[in-house]
Amino acid sequence: MTPKPFAPTEEQRAVIDHEGSAFVDACPGAGKTRILIERARELFGALRQGQGIAFLSFTHAAVFELETRLSQERLLPAPIFPNFIGTFDSFVWHFLVAPFGLPGATVRPRLIADTAGLPVEPYENAQTLPLSCFCPDTGAIFPAEAKSKGFDVSKKQDYQVQAYETTASRIRERLLARGHLGFDEARSVALQRISDTQIARRIALALKGRFCEVIVDEAQDCNPDDLRIIAWLRDSGLPTKVVCDPNQAIYEFRGGVTDHLSTFAETFPAAQRKKVTGNFRSSPNICKAVAGFRPIPVRGDPDEALGSLRGHSASVEILSYGGISVPPSIGETFSTILRGAGILPSSAPIVASTKASGAAASGQPKATGSQDRTLRLAEVVSEFQFAAGYSDMKKAMDSAHELFLLLEGKLGGLSYHQYIADNDIDPASWRSQVVKLLRTLRFSLGVHGDARGWHGAVKQVLERELSIDDGQTISQKLRWNTNLEGLLADAPTDTPLPRTIHSVKGMQFPAVCVVMTSRTLGRILDFLLTGEPADQAENARKLYVAASRAEKLLVLAVPRSQALRLKTHLEAQGASVNVREI
Numbered sequence: 409m410t411p412k413p414f415a416p417t418e419e420q421r422a423v424i425d426h427e428g429s430a431f432v433d434a435c436p437g438a439g440k441t442r443i444l445i446e447r448a449r450e451l452f453g454a455l456r457q458g459q460g461i462a463f464l465s466f467t468h469a470a471v472f473e474l475e476t477r478l479s480q481e482r483l484l485p486a487p488i489f490p491n492f493i494g495t496f497d498s499f500v501w502h503f504l505v506a507p508f509g510l511p512g513a514t515v516r517p518r519l520i521a522d523t524a525g526l527p528v529e530p531y532e533n534a535q536t537l538p539l540s541c542f543c544p545d546t547g548a549i550f551p552a553e554a555k556s557k558g559f560d561v562s563k564k565q566d567y568q569v570q571a572y573e574t575t576a577s578r579i580r581e582r583l584l585a586r587g588h589l590g591f592d593e594a595r596s597v598a599l600q601r602i603s604d605t606q607i608a609r610r611i612a613l614a615l616k617g618r619f620c621e622v623i624v625d626e627a628q629d630c631n632p633d634d635l636r637i638i639a640w641l642r643d644s645g646l647p648t649k650v651v652c653d654p655n656q657a658i659y660e661f662r663g664g665v666t667d668h669l670s671t672f673a674e675t676f677p678a679a680q681r682k683k684v685t686g687n688f689r690s691s692p693n694i695c696k697a698v699a700g701f702r703p704i705p706v707r708g709d710p711d712e713a714l715g716s717l718r719g720h721s722a723s724v725e726i727l728s729y730g731g732i733s734v735p736p737s738i739g740e741t742f743s744t745i746l747r748g749a750g751i752l753p754s755s756a757p758i759v760a761s762t763k764a765s766g767a768a769a770s771g772q773p774k775a776t777g778s779q780d781r782t783l784r785l786a787e788v789v790s791e792f793q794f795a796a797g798y799s800d801m802k803k804a805m806d807s808a809h810e811l812f813l814l815l816e817g818k819l820g821g822l823s824y825h826q827y828i829a830d831n832d833i834d835p836a837s838w839r840s841q842v843v844k845l846l847r848t849l850r851f852s853l854g855v856h857g858d859a860r861g862w863h864g865a866v867k868q869v870l871e872r873e874l875s876i877d878d879g880q881t882i883s884q885k886l887r888w889n890t891n892l893e894g895l896l897a898d899a900p901t902d903t904p905l906p907r908t909i910h911s912v913k914g915m916q917f918p919a920v921c922v923v924m925t926s927r928t929l930g931r932i933l934d935f936l937l938t939g940e941p942a943d944q945a946e947n948a949r950k951l952y953v954a955a956s957r958a959e960k961l962l963v964l965a966v967p968r969s970q971a972l973r974l975k976t977h978l979e980a981q982g983a984s985v986n987v988r989e990i
């Protein structure tokens with residue numbers, strides 16, 4: 409792909425040329441990633457021998473996107489060292505935790521990705537809560553997180569809460585004894601380290617030796633602890649660029665809160681606070697509609713369309729659907745609109761908050777989230793077959809690997825990631841075999857006929873390919889389940905694929921169809937029109953992120969009860985809107 413010629417605006421140039429630390433706040437499509445790439449180009453041209461740049465973001469999908477953009481610009485050095493590109497969590501792990509071991513422990517520390525989900529069950533048949541509901545420092549329960557899992561602390565006796573806290577602390581002690589740390593625990597160790605002046609100074613010196621600049625992208629997803637670490641990097645004299653759009657914060661579950669971000673922004677002197685305005689991605693109608701999804705206090709005027717689509721006049725399309733469930737006619741109508749607009753359906757995703765809504769809108773099998781192994785196998789095979797990008801594909805491969813290990817009886821009482829860490833298993837050692845199996849297990853109407861046919865065939869394949877030596881047969885492990893019938897479908901041809909909002913962050917597509925459900929849109933519109941209920945702020949931001957991925961065409965599939973309300977709201981922002989009944 410030939411990179412587009414780039415002529416930065418004055419605001420963009422001010423960031424690209426800025427030496428030292430800065431806080432950069434910009435709207436969707438303002439060129440944050442682009443600026444970062446141009447900054448990298450400048451720095452790479454002047455790097456001292458042995459020095460590199462650290463690029464950090466908050467999800468594997470965002471890091472993958474950044475890597476892709478850097479490599480398209482031929483800026484991704486090989487080998488990467490001494491540069492670093494990865495998630496904030498992996499940076500914390502590599503530079504603040506792993507090299508120093510754990511206080512009082514002799515075992516090598518290991519980062520275990522799934523400890524947050526380990527079940528805390530103080531007594532038999534008690535409701536289980538994930539370990540993430542308990543503070544890694546004090547062991548105290550997080551009431552809000554527990555409530556979101558259906559455990560209302562205010563309605564429990566003290567002794568019940570204490571039983572949970574004691575069990576959670578014991579689980580953490582056992583993990584620590586093996587050297588196993590989750591992301592929360594690792595961050596807690598990192599914070600202890602940087603609060604020790606002597607150690608902090610030594611680490612800072614090492615980091616300044618290796619990196620000339622740290623660039624933190626998508627910083628709206630920082631939680632307050634992340635911000636403390638970033639502030640420490642900056643205050644240690646390491647030039648630190650923090651790039652964000654506070655309106656795109658959609659990781660509240662990580663504790664990311666936009667108020668903390670604005671307080672943090674104020675700790676930068678005025679000359680280091682930069683704003684970048686204007687949208688190079690989207691057409692004017694899309695910019696206007698997107699502005700309508702910002703909360704009232706920061707709505708302001710729509711962002712000016714500055715890119716090649718500034719003259720593009722296609723209306724925003726609302727697909728108004730009846731009933732309470734998301735119908736497959738959304739995907740069919742979206743495909744028709746795309747063909748009419750000359751846009752390849754496979755280049756335009758159906759974006760929804762959950763996988764289930766996206767699958768329903770595109771007429772794909774709906775995941776049940778069941779723990780039944782046969783259903784899990786069918787789901788993981790479908791996920792791989794319908795994956796809309798590398799990060800979806802990787803997730804499906806990991807889930808399949810976990811399921812195969814489970815079928816082989818290898819996991820014992822360990823979580824998947826504990827097993828991988830304990831046995832030092834490198835993804836390269838299993839990935840090609842898992843991909844081959846996933847391809848072989850793919851459902852095909854022509855080959856299998858129906859779900860029964862598929863079930864018989866996969867048992868034969870897995871009996872041959874897996875090494876099960878716990879005395880059980882594959883038929884005992886993969887029993888027939890009648891729900892299998894709704895879970896299998898033929899591979900898609902040229903159709904729009906469903907993606908979750910979290911997986912499309914930072915990306916852009918010629919067209920996007922955003923699916924809203926009757927359960928959420930009414931309350932989001934209440935929030936956008938009145939500021940209440942305030943708990944809809946994050947859902948409104950998700951809508952903002954999803955809609956702002958669109959370049960030429962924005963389609964919003966919404967329940968009939970809200971279609972005219974949404975149309976009126978978007979027209980009030982100046983957008984031209986067309987409603988179609990489906």
Ligand SMILES: Nc1ncnc2c1ncn2[C@@H]1O[C@H](COP(=O)(O)OP(=O)(O)OP(=O)(O)O)[C@@H](O)[C@H]1O
Pocket residue numbers: 412414415416417420434435436437438439440441442443653688689715913914915956
């Ligand atoms: N000065 C410019 N001239 C032309 N195109 C530009 C310019 N700046 C950015 N772009 C293009 O605009 C599009 C959006 O840029 P980019 O993805 O960097 O925005 P962003 O601020 O990171 O967006 P978001 O936060 O919404 O993900 C890209 O295609 C980019 O190449």
